[in-house]
Amino acid sequence: MYRFFALTGRRLPEDLAGRFDLAIDFTPDEDLRAALLTRASGARFRGGFRAAGRQVCFSLRGPRADPRRHVLDLNRDLLETLGVPAKTAHPILFVTAGELGAAQARLAALGAATPRIAVHPGGHYATQRWSPECFAELITLLTGRMGAACVVLAGPGEQELCRHVCAATPDALSPGPTTVREMMALVASCDLFIGNNSGPLHIASALGLPTVSVMGPTDPLRFAPRGAADRVVRRDLPCSPCQRARCWHHTCLRSIEPEEVLAQAEAALERRLPREEAR
Numbered sequence: 001m002y003r004f005f006a007l008t009g010r011r012l013p014e015d016l017a018g019r020f021d022l023a024i025d026f027t028p029d030e031d032l033r034a035a036l037l038t039r040a041s042g043a044r045f046r047g048g049f050r051a052a053g054r055q056v057c058f059s060l061r062g063p064r065a066d067p068r069r070h071v072l073d074l075n076r077d078l079l080e081t082l083g084v085p086a087k088t089a090h091p092i093l094f095v096t097a098g099e100l101g102a103a104q105a106r107l108a109a110l111g112a113a114t115p116r117i118a119v120h121p122g123g124h125y126a127t128q129r130w131s132p133e134c135f136a137e138l139i140t141l142l143t144g145r146m147g148a149a150c151v152v153l154a155g156p157g158e159q160e161l162c163r164h165v166c167a168a169t170p171d172a173l174s175p176g177p178t179t180v181r182e183m184m185a186l187v188a189s190c191d192l193f194i195g196n197n198s199g200p201l202h203i204a205s206a207l208g209l210p211t212v213s214v215m216g217p218t219d220p221l222r223f224a225p226r227g228a229a230d231r232v233v234r235r236d237l238p239c240s241p242c243q244r245a246r247c248w249h250h251t252c253l254r255s256i257e258p259e260e261v262l263a264q265a266e267a268a269l270e271r272r273l274p275r276e277e278a279r
Contacts, residue, residue, distance in 0.1 A: 047081075062078040110175060152174050
């Protein structure tokens, strides 16, 4: 049994403090907000990385957060330090048969034949987002070259971005607003995922879908999905990866052409791996 609590401010709601036995902070960098929330939880057992002094908030000291290691390896190290053995080196997600059936019916109503490609133009930071014009041009290429049905997904606050992409090409399909589980089922019903570095990208990889991600300032050695069917398109520039949330020139993304992403998408579809069935 689990429940999600949305934090609307920088503090833990007072009625939650003292209700936890264990709290774990998976943040591996200098941002101390999660460490402070972990301490405020009042949990007897509190674990997290040794980094930037955050360890003073924990009763269980985890390993040092090596900035050269992938976050999956860091998280696995932390859990093993806390006595939780790792079962897999790659995240795995599932959707139910009912969710999958509803998503497939939704796609059929849009007229989305195969191959189906989920396209997510969003991302938390503007510097992580390839331009909507490039996504639109890519969708046109995918439809013209492969006969692909491109389904444009939008998370909260990304609806205008989705409309921008769809307005720039008649080949884009929009399923409308979705919950997280509905989005997962739509992705699982597709044959390929294309997007920026974002939550949906990693969800797609964990669902076993081939992915093609466009990465600018993001360090792929730390944050790229690394399944056998995951591909990254990026520019190896002297200033990249910078991990910055702001940039005045944005060359790392602006110089990536839709034809390059198209080539990786074609290669990914040709090498599709078998996926586990929905549960």
